[in-house]
Amino acid sequence: MAWEYSEKTRQIFMDAVHGKPGTHLGEVENADGFGEHGSIVCGDALRFTFRVQRHASDPLQDVITEARYLTFGCTSAIAASEALCTLIEQGHFTPIGALQITNQEIVKFLGGLPAQKIHCSVMGAEALEAAVFNWAQKRGVDLAQNGVHLKDKGEDEGRIVCKCFSMTEPYIRRKIKELNLRTIAEITGAIKAGGACGSCHHAPGGLQDLLDEVWGRKPSTEAVPAPAAASATDAPLSPIQIYKKIEKTIDEFIRPALHHDGGDLEVVDVKDNIVYCRLSGACVGCPGANATLKLMVERTLKDKVDANLKVIAV
Numbered sequence: 001m002a003w004e005y006s007e008k009t010r011q012i013f014m015d016a017v018h019g020k021p022g023t024h025l026g027e028v029e030n031a032d033g034f035g036e037h038g039s040i041v042c043g044d045a046l047r048f049t050f051r052v053q054r055h056a057s058d059p060l061q062d063v064i065t066e067a068r069y070l071t072f073g074c075t076s077a078i079a080a081s082e083a084l085c086t087l088i089e090q091g092h093f094t095p096i097g098a099l100q101i102t103n104q105e106i107v108k109f110l111g112g113l114p115a116q117k118i119h120c121s122v123m124g125a126e127a128l129e130a131a132v133f134n135w136a137q138k139r140g141v142d143l144a145q146n147g148v149h150l151k152d153k154g155e156d157e158g159r160i161v162c163k164c165f166s167m168t169e170p171y172i173r174r175k176i177k178e179l180n181l182r183t184i185a186e187i188t189g190a191i192k193a194g195g196a197c198g199s200c201h202h203a204p205g206g207l208q209d210l211l212d213e214v215w216g217r218k219p220s221t222e223a224v225p226a227p228a229a230a231s232a233t234d235a236p237l238s239p240i241q242i243y244k245k246i247e248k249t250i251d252e253f254i255r256p257a258l259h260h261d262g263g264d265l266e267v268v269d270v271k272d273n274i275v276y277c278r279l280s281g282a283c284v285g286c287p288g289a290n291a292t293l294k295l296m297v298e299r300t301l302k303d304k305v306d307a308n309l310k311v312i313a314v
C-alpha cells in the first residue's frame with residue numbers, strides 16, 4: 001500500500017535521510033532534555049533530545065537552541081519529528097513554551113498526513129513531554145508550580161487494554177481526552193491501540209467502554225461480537241487444520257494490522273510448530289520488522305491457534 005504523502009512531507013523525509021544541513025536526525029550530546037516514547041512492537045519509537053541556552057538566574061527563561069531525534073519509524077515518523085524540531089528551533093521556545101506545539105500544528109506544517117499516520121505526530125509530542133520533564137528535573141524546575149502537569153511514565157501504568165500494542169487504560173483514557181478522540185477508528189489513527197487483532201474494541205473495559213466513560217455515553221446496546229477464534233486449549237488439531245487456522249487468523253487479525261502500515265505477510269511453510277513467514281510491502285527493511293513478527297504475529301498465533309507455535313522470518 002502506498003501512502004498519499006504531501007509533497008512537503010516527502011521532501012522533508014528525503015532531506016532528513018540524506019542528512020541535508022539544517023535537518024535534525026541525530027542526538028544532542030550531553031543533552032539538557034532527553035525523552036523517549038513509542039513501542040518497538042509496531043516499529044515506532046522516538047528519542048528526542050534538546051540543548052538549551054541557559055539563563056543565568058532563571059531556568060524558566062532557558063531557550064531551546066538545538067533539537068534532535070532518533071526514530072525507528074517510517075516516512076511520517078521521520079517527517080513529523082523533523083517538523084517538531086524545526087518548529088521548536090524557529091520559534092525560539094523555552095522548554096515549557098515548546099509544549100504548546102500541538103500535533104495539529106505538526107500535521108499542518110507537513111501539509112497534512114494520512115489519517116492512519118496521525119500517531120506519528122502524537123509520538124513526537126509525547127517524546128517532547130518526556131524531554132521537558134527530564135530538563136525540569138535537571139534544572140530544578142517545579143513544573144506543577146508553573147502550571148504544567150505532565151504525566152510521568154508511572155501515571156500511565158495500569159491494566160493493559162490493548163495487548164497487541166501494550167497500551168494501558170490510564171494512557172488510552174488520557175489520550176482520548178487530550179486529543180478529543182471520539183471513535184475507535186480515531187483512537188487507532190492517533191495512538192495505534194486497536195489496530196491489530198481488534199479484540200480490545202468491544203471487550204468489557206475495552207476501547208468502546210473507555211470512550212463511553214470519557215464522553216458520558218450510555219453503554220452500547222449493540223451485540224458484542226463473539227470471539228472470532230477458539231482458545232488455544234481446544235482439542236489437538238491435525239497439521240492441515242493448524243495450517244488452515246493459521247491462514248484464517250492471519251487473514252482476520254494480522255493482515256489488517258499490517259495493511260494499516262502498508263505491509264503484508266506470506267506464510268511460506270509450517271513445520272513442527274514453526275511458522276516460516278515472509279513480510280512484504282512497507283514491512284521490508286523496516287527496523288521494527290523482526291519485532292513485529294515476534295511480538296505481534298507470533299503472539300497472535302499463539303493466542304488464537306496454538307500456544308506452542310513459533311514464528312521465524314525467511
Ligand code: FES
Pocket residue numbers: 161162163164165193194195196197198199200201
Ligand atoms: S488487543 Fe488491541 S488490537 Fe489486539
